[in-house]
Amino acid sequence: MLATTHLFNGGSKVPLMSIQSTKNIESCLVLIVDDDHLSSTLVANILNNLCRSFTASSAADAIEFCENKLPDLLVVDVNMPDINGLELCRQLKARNDTADIPVIFITADLGKDAQVDCWEAGGNDFVTKPVVAQTIVHRVRNQLLSKLRLDALRKLSYEDSLTGLYNRNYLNEEYPRLSRQLMRNHQPLGLIIFDVDYFKQYNDIYGHLKGDICLEKVSAVLKRYTRRARDAVVRYGGEEFIMLLPNTGLSGTREIANQILTDIYQLEIAHKHSPFERVTLSAGAVSIQNIERYPLNDVIEQADINLYDAKLKGKNKVVTG
Numbered sequence: 016m017l018a019t020t021h022l023f024n025g026g027s028k029v030p031l032m033s034i035q036s037t038k039n040i041e042s043c044l045v046l047i048v049d050d051d052h053l054s055s056t057l058v059a060n061i062l063n064n065l066c067r068s069f070t071a072s073s074a075a076d077a078i079e080f081c082e083n084k085l086p087d088l089l090v091v092d093v094n095m096p097d098i099n100g101l102e103l104c105r106q107l108k109a110r111n112d113t114a115d116i117p118v119i120f121i122t123a124d125l126g127k128d129a130q131v132d133c134w135e136a137g138g139n140d141f142v143t144k145p146v147v148a149q150t151i152v153h154r155v156r157n158q159l160l161s162k163l164r165l166d167a168l169r170k171l172s173y174e175d176s177l178t179g180l181y182n183r184n185y186l187n188e189e190y191p192r193l194s195r196q197l198m199r200n201h202q203p204l205g206l207i208i209f210d211v212d213y214f215k216q217y218n219d220i221y222g223h224l225k226g227d228i229c230l231e232k233v234s235a236v237l238k239r240y241t242r243r244a245r246d247a248v249v250r251y252g253g254e255e256f257i258m259l260l261p262n263t264g265l266s267g268t269r270e271i272a273n274q275i276l277t278d279i280y281q282l283e284i285a286h287k288h289s290p291f292e293r294v295t296l297s298a299g300a301v302s303i304q305n306i307e308r309y310p311l312n313d314v315i316e317q318a319d320i321n322l323y324d325a326k327l328k329g330k331n332k333v334v335t336g
């Protein structure tokens with residue numbers, strides 16, 4: 016069972032130097048993994064002045080925890096029955112979703128071989144038993160600060176500044192990882208390209224600033240439909256968006272695209288020069304099995320052909336080919 020220690024947010028705020036993250040140390044989530052409940056509670060209580068700490072009593076519980084909510088850091092006892100701390104760390108570092116979570120080991124063995132084992136398993140640091148409160152607080156704070164800075168940098172490099180959606184960098188990096196994972200699980204990838212209809216005219220009539228506001232409103236609707244952990248929406252071009260829907264077949268992909276078009280229609284963003292008298296989207300959708308065999312450009316091209324067809328057929332439509 017996962018045990019939750021008390022949450023405490025009253026610790027002093029640690030500044031993030033030059034790169035500001037939306038998150039601070041106090042809101043970071045640290046998972047302490049130890050089969051000895053007394054030890055993990057002790058460490059959790061020490062860390063509660065710094066961040067939010069939770070405990071798990073086995074590697075299996077820790078993995079279950081990570082599948083529900085990603086921690087910012089794990090503090091892991093090396094010696095645990097069944098799966099030990101080193102093996103847990105190896106497993107987490109091998110997974111896409113948990114690979115970047117830093118791990119601090121707690122170990123009673125400070126011999127050279129034991130230290131090498133910690134580094135080779137992918138650990139970021141270690142503390143010795145018995146744990147010295149000040150030492151673990153400093154080590155945890157250092158790892159969390161690095162993690163927050165890295166998260167902030169990643170956010171900047173993956174985010175479109177106008178809409179807050181992912182940008183093309185993200186798409187290019189995520190696609191190979193995602194397609195490998197889907198291939199392993201024999202799951203399809205649904206992909207939709209959306210394009211705002213008559214957007215040149217919209218800018219011409221209402222001005223570029225209103226055009227930007229329109230794109231923000233459209234983006235907010237698209238974002239609402241990324242409901243599962245790895246669903247994503249990317250601003251692909253000026254008024255073009257790509258939605259990735261892992262493990263979604265063609266009918267599901269089509270249904271989501273249609274719902275989005277309906278939602279945009281119902282926003283009733285006035286557009287005098289559109290036959291619909293409001294802003295609408297057109298969409299080209301595909302769902303591909305064995306996705307790893309297809310480069311991203313091929314999949315986009317296929318969806319783009321469908322989008323082109325939707326435009327030809329009068330716009331404000333979804334075409335799935």
Ligand SMILES: Nc1nc2c(ncn2[C@@H]2O[C@H](COP(=O)(O)OP(=O)(O)OP(=O)(O)O)[C@@H](O)[C@H]2O)c(=O)[nH]1
Nearest residue numbers: 210211212213214215216218223226227253254326
């Ligand atoms: N306001 C604003 N406009 C943008 C942005 N990026 C691209 N655009 C505009 O989007 C318009 C796209 O025009 P077109 O590619 O001709 O497409 P369209 O007028 O929507 O025509 P259809 O797609 O056939 O309906 C251009 O006028 C671009 O200047 C942006 O960030 N903000």
